[in-house]
Amino acid sequence: xTVASLANLTVRYGPKTxxxxxxxxxxxxxxxxxxxxxxxxxxxxxxxxxxxxxxxxRGSVLGLDVxxxxxxxxxxxxxxxxxxxxxxxxxxxxxxxxxxxxxxxPASQAMRRAHEVLEYCxxxxxRYREVETYSAGMRQRIKLxxxxxxxxxxxxxxxPTNGLDPEGRDEMLALIRDISHGKGVNVVVSxxxxxxxxxxxxxxxxxxxxxxxxxxxxxxxxxxxxxxVDVELKEPSxxxxxxxxxxxxxxxxxxxxRCRLAFxxxxxxxxxxxxxxxxxxxAQLRGFRLAQRTLEDVFMEAISE
Amino acid sequence: MSDTPSQSAHxxxxxxxxxxxxxPLRTHYVRWWVIARASLRLAMKKRGYWPxxxxxxxxxxxxxxxxxxxxxxxxxxxxxxxxxxxxQNAFFAAYSWSxxxxxxxxxxxxxxxxxxxxxxxxxxxxxxxxxxxxxxxVGKWAGLFITVASASLIPATVLYLFVLGLYYQDGFLGxxxxxxxxxxxxxVLPGVLHTSVLLGFSAVAKTPRVAAALYAAFYxxxxxxxxxTAGILGQAGHTQQAALASRMSMSGILSEVAMHVLDAxxxxxxxxxxxxxxxxxxxxxxxxxxxxxxxxxxxxxxARARVRAVEVVRG
Numbered sequence: 001x002t003v004a005s006l007a008n009l010t011v012r013y014g015p016k017t018x019x020x021x022x023x024x025x026x027x028x029x030x031x032x033x034x035x036x037x038x039x040x041x042x043x044x045x046x047x048x049x050x051x052x053x054x055x056x057x058r059g060s061v062l063g064l065d066v067x068x069x070x071x072x073x074x075x076x077x078x079x080x081x082x083x084x085x086x087x088x089x090x091x092x093x094x095x096x097x098x099x100x101x102x103x104x105x106p107a108s109q110a111m112r113r114a115h116e117v118l119e120y121c122x123x124x125x126x127r128y129r130e131v132e133t134y135s136a137g138m139r140q141r142i143k144l145x146x147x148x149x150x151x152x153x154x155x156x157x158x159x160p161t162n163g164l165d166p167e168g169r170d171e172m173l174a175l176i177r178d179i180s181h182g183k184g185v186n187v188v189v190s191x192x193x194x195x196x197x198x199x200x201x202x203x204x205x206x207x208x209x210x211x212x213x214x215x216x217x218x219x220x221x222x223x224x225x226x227x228x229v230d231v232e233l234k235e236p237s238x239x240x241x242x243x244x245x246x247x248x249x250x251x252x253x254x255x256x257x258r259c260r261l262a263f264x265x266x267x268x269x270x271x272x273x274x275x276x277x278x279x280x281x282x283a284q285l286r287g288f289r290l291a292q293r294t295l296e297d298v299f300m301e302a303i304s305e
Numbered sequence: 306m307s308d309t310p311s312q313s314a315h316x317x318x319x320x321x322x323x324x325x326x327x328x329p330l331r332t333h334y335v336r337w338w339v340i341a342r343a344s345l346r347l348a349m350k351k352r353g354y355w356p357x358x359x360x361x362x363x364x365x366x367x368x369x370x371x372x373x374x375x376x377x378x379x380x381x382x383x384x385x386x387x388x389x390x391x392x393q394n395a396f397f398a399a400y401s402w403s404x405x406x407x408x409x410x411x412x413x414x415x416x417x418x419x420x421x422x423x424x425x426x427x428x429x430x431x432x433x434x435x436x437x438x439x440x441x442x443v444g445k446w447a448g449l450f451i452t453v454a455s456a457s458l459i460p461a462t463v464l465y466l467f468v469l470g471l472y473y474q475d476g477f478l479g480x481x482x483x484x485x486x487x488x489x490x491x492x493v494l495p496g497v498l499h500t501s502v503l504l505g506f507s508a509v510a511k512t513p514r515v516a517a518a519l520y521a522a523f524y525x526x527x528x529x530x531x532x533x534t535a536g537i538l539g540q541a542g543h544t545q546q547a548a549l550a551s552r553m554s555m556s557g558i559l560s561e562v563a564m565h566v567l568d569a570x571x572x573x574x575x576x577x578x579x580x581x582x583x584x585x586x587x588x589x590x591x592x593x594x595x596x597x598x599x600x601x602x603x604x605x606x607x608a609r610a611r612v613r614a615v616e617v618v619r620g
Contacts, residue, residue: 071436074434074435075330078433081426085429086427087343088347102339104331104332104334105330109329149326178322183325185323
């Protein structure tokens with residue numbers, strides 16, 4: 001099941017093509033949208049919101065056409081913009097209730113729900129304060145609250161941890177994780193911060209210059225080719241490395257007593273082989289595990305292609 | 306004491322986790338009215354709102370007192386100094402005396418209409434909701450219009466009811482059957498003009514203060530410019546053009562149109578009486594109405610052009 005899909009979508013600002021012939025499917029759950037500056041992430045979000053008409057191709061969000069059903073889409077999604085935004089002169093609860101009313105909620109329901117959502121976002125105590133007096137962290141939370149008030153099926157979060165201190169960042173990520181897992185809300189997180197995406201998302205889409213460079217579950221993308229294993233020895237041992245190579249393995253990297261080894265294939269006897277190598281070389285094996293790439297490795301590899 | 310959690314801990318009321326909203330979500334509703342209502346509420350919360358409403362209503366109170374005295378003494382006084390009908394002149398006098406207060410009220414409540422949203426990036430909130438640019442502009446316009454127009458419409462209506470009560474026995478209703486409609490039409494005129502032009506300035510400016518400064522400069526600059534132009538044209542013998550130019554200020558346009566709608570005779574000293582321009586002939590109404598319409602449309606067009614959901618990057 002997908003929450004959004006694009007088919008050969010091209011978006012232009014005047015003569016500048018920002019998204020080139022993009023075809024992708026955004027699955028349910030929490031999806032990270034990654035890419036360097038100017039990759040087209042924000043343009044993609046705005047296209048999905050129906051703000052920009054594609055030059056060619058088709059796109060749909062929750063089964064609704066982005067070119068013709070922008071209003072219906074915006075009623076079913078929530079957007080947490082990247083920049084600080086609020087309605088001047090309003091306190092938090094009025095602001096969030098107003099956001100709900102704009103989505104079509106009756107005034108009384110919007111007010112009730114505003115209290116509920118503010119409490120959930122950790123602003124219960126400050127709900128009657130004017131938003132202009134809020135700290136950066138509180139403003140991030142209120143942006144999330146106004147996006148959640150009408151119970152959207154899909155949330156777009158643009159740089160949700162912008163300007164937050166480590167504690168605030170942890171809390172925001174915990175909120176995102178909570179909303180996107182088991183609450184029936186699908187989330188698309190656009191961020192430069194790979195650790196944030198790694199902590200909250202199950203899948204990622206990597207864009208560069210308006211072209212998709214990688215997509216898939218994070219766990220799959222992090223898998224290494226062949227059979228790679230991270231090994232920790234008691235102390236650095238060149239004899240251990242020689243023994244590995246004699247058995248057809250390859251030392252990919254070595255830093256102190258830690259190294260990454262590659263074997264052509266694993267037939268389920270990798271552990272036994274490592275113990276044999278250790279015995280042969282006289283090295284003391286402290287531990288080993290199947291190697292995984294970091295999301296940063298995946299990202300750098302994708303955008304360098 | 307029992308170690309088991311209290312009943313309230315299991316109650317939905319104590320559940321502070323995220324719950325999906327399953328209430329009604331209207332698909333057909335007047336979207337702009339939501340914005341207009343919020344704008345109205347915010348305007349009424351402003352510190353200077355009620356004093357300015359009182360100031361704008363004060364001329365109507367004064368005219369009411371003058372009419373009462375006139376009724377008791379049988380003398381119309383300055384209201385009919387230049388001839389014309391007492392009631393029409395009375396409404397025109399109250400209207401023209403309140404014009405400046407209405408301008409100040411518009412300035413106070415309307416400067417932030419769009420500029421405040423621009424400064425606070427609120428447009429991203431508005432336009433990420435199921436609201437179009439047109440809904441947003443109509444909502445902003447309607448909110449400001451109601452705020453400004455009500456400051457003259459409500460006192461004008463109250464004055465009309467007072468006059469009706471006072472002069473009913475004298476056949477007032479029979480002699481002036483359309484006066485209420487004329488008074489309403491005139492009362493909403495400043496609201497239409499100020500709201501539209503101010504919305505344009507507010508859309509251009511990055512902050513409410515700049516919007517207020519720009520609009521005030523525009524309002525105050527037009528007066529002397531129109532008078533100087535009228536003086537030059539009058540000296541050159543172009544009396545018709547001079548008469549027209551003398552009305553080409555915001556208050557001049559509003560007064561001239563109102564005077565025609567009410568069919569009133571202005572009191573002495575209006576339209577450059579001090580500058581020797583009072584002898585000028587009555588200017589044609591059409592160019593003044595067209596200027597009014599042009600200002601209104603220009604303000605709205607600027608606002609429409611400036612409000613964008615997406616900042617277009619020129620590459």
